[in-house]
Amino acid sequence: MSEEPKPRRRQARGERRIAQLLQAAANVFCANGYTATSTNAIAREASVSPGTLYQYFPNKEAIAVELGDRLLHQMREAHGQAFTPENFELPLPELLDAVLDPMIEFNCQNPVFLALMHGSEVPGKIAEEHDELHASLLARVGDLLGHYLPDLPAGDRARIADMTFAVFKGGLALVLAAPEGPERDATIAELKTALHRYLDPVIGDANITCPSPVTTTPTP
Template identity: 30%
Template sequence: MPADDRRLQPRRKPSQVRAELTRERILTAAAHVFAEHGYAAGTTNRIAERARISIGSLYQYFPNKDAILAALLIQHIDRGAWAQADRLDLSPGSLKATVRALVRDAIDHHRDDPRLLRIMIEEAPLSQELLDTIDSHQKLRVAQVRDLLARHPDVRVRDLDTAANLINFTVEINTHRLMADPHAPAVETFESELIDMVTRYLAGSE
């Protein structure tokens, strides 16, 4: 269930460039503080100090660090659109390359800071805004994958909607687990196996 949304709502919605820059400074500082000190020790005082603003100024934007972490996760999800999806080669024989592009895009989106990713996955409270953002992202990603499957001549699946949902979920959940797990196998090994698995599924006969 979503947490009390009032605790997670930013106190100030930036309407000017300067205010937006200050909000971005807070989020950037929080990402560094959480990654360096962990969530429990990543206090709002440390975030304000890292952002070089007063604690009072920070509280003008966010009521607590839960709200900051929720905003970071929403920002992370919003930046996860597959920008190159409409530029891929969909000629016969290119299915594996297409799948590789999908998998690599998901991996690249989670490479920046594995520790911060773990914190966001494990600690971020669920708000309605976060749930809506996740739902919107998933719908967009599934629609992109379905469009590719519908246009690629090498795809042989019984149901495009089911296939698009399965592939999106498989790639997303396994990529999250890989990048957030310090004991995970090498990225190259994971990437190769996941590409082979998805390609075989898509190329299978009815």
Template identity: 45%
Template sequence: MPDDTAKPERKRQARGEKRIEELLDAAAEVFAERGYKAAGTNEIARRAGASPGTLYQFFQNKEAIAEALMARYVVRLRAAHGEAFDPAVAELPLEEMLDRIIDPVVAFDRANPGFYALLADPALSPELASAKKPAQKLMFQRLDQILERRAPDLPAEQRTRTAEVAVHLFRGLLPLIMTATEAELPVLVAETKEVLFSYLSPRIDLEATPQHNRRTLTPEEAARKAAHIAMRSNVTTDDVLTAIHEARAEHVRAVENVLDRDHPREDRR
């Protein structure tokens, strides 16, 4: 005989899953608007059209919400990166390769400001900081794989360093991209690609002829250009430097010297 209790149980489960998604959607909005620290569970519940009691049926606290949200983002990010970092892009001309990689990544970040708010927040608890590590590593891992395919003769250590610096240059400029108006966005994305082209070209296209008379840049020159772009907006060069600081030490020291010379620290506020 059919189990008469199965259908009601499935309905309750479906309602619960729907409510969780609504709470996570609301949390993403609140985190994007207020930042993680200032966001409150009562506001998240209200935004989702639920009571605080309902929220606590599913999540113990705000940190649990953020952990679940980050896990959901990682799943979506893998799908977005699957498009952006298709192995076939390694065979394209560098400019086209950067278009194919950067455009979907920027589109994902712009469509998910709550993800960026969590990823960029330096004041998260150790547990939550650990939860965002898979997302932080994903872009580097995918780019490293693309570079290995594109430049198979490049020593592994050099390839890894190149991928690290390229990712951190991109992250250093990401605050501008996230806050840009629709009118500003194409220009900032184009300049970001130019920074990355100038940095990557001599390292992974060693036999290629530079296109459009572009001069290739050293890591510190690429960082200087990123800093100059940042100076045009409300994003400080310290934001750029903080992102680049995660790259290897020999690049960081050169970057700091350039920024200190071109933009004294009192001018970076």
């Protein structure tokens, strides 16, 4: 009975070590990019020996895949907070706050996401999962447009969704490059202004007048 906690303690130490290595990898990937990063550089950043690193990950690709999996999971959760039926009922300025804030916060807290997902020579598994996430996000934007404009032709909806996402990605790069504090806050405000000015002629009136779903209860 007295020896039962030992495996759990070893497992907890292992999880902490993995988290330490992944954070070190994130720092190095951000600084150098995926291609120029080596396992030795990650080990130095984590203050461990290369041998310790290899106890947990066989190579740089395995580290990147594990880090990418965790980031993509967190990003999907951010999407889940953003694209909800309740948010779709908000006026456009509040809708943009509700949709953009979780996604901007995630990227600001995890700058390695863009460095890893958009880097050259990233592992194929990461690229494939990122493409799936990208397609899912575009579909969510398309759903939002369809909510307000159900008669909008599919081609128009896809084009507007593509443009909306392109504006967001371009603005997000400027947000991440801005120093934290007033300058970053001002850049976020500019990004929201740009998206509002683009989307308001498209869904502004529909956003205001779109009726909420009405439910009826049968009379006895």
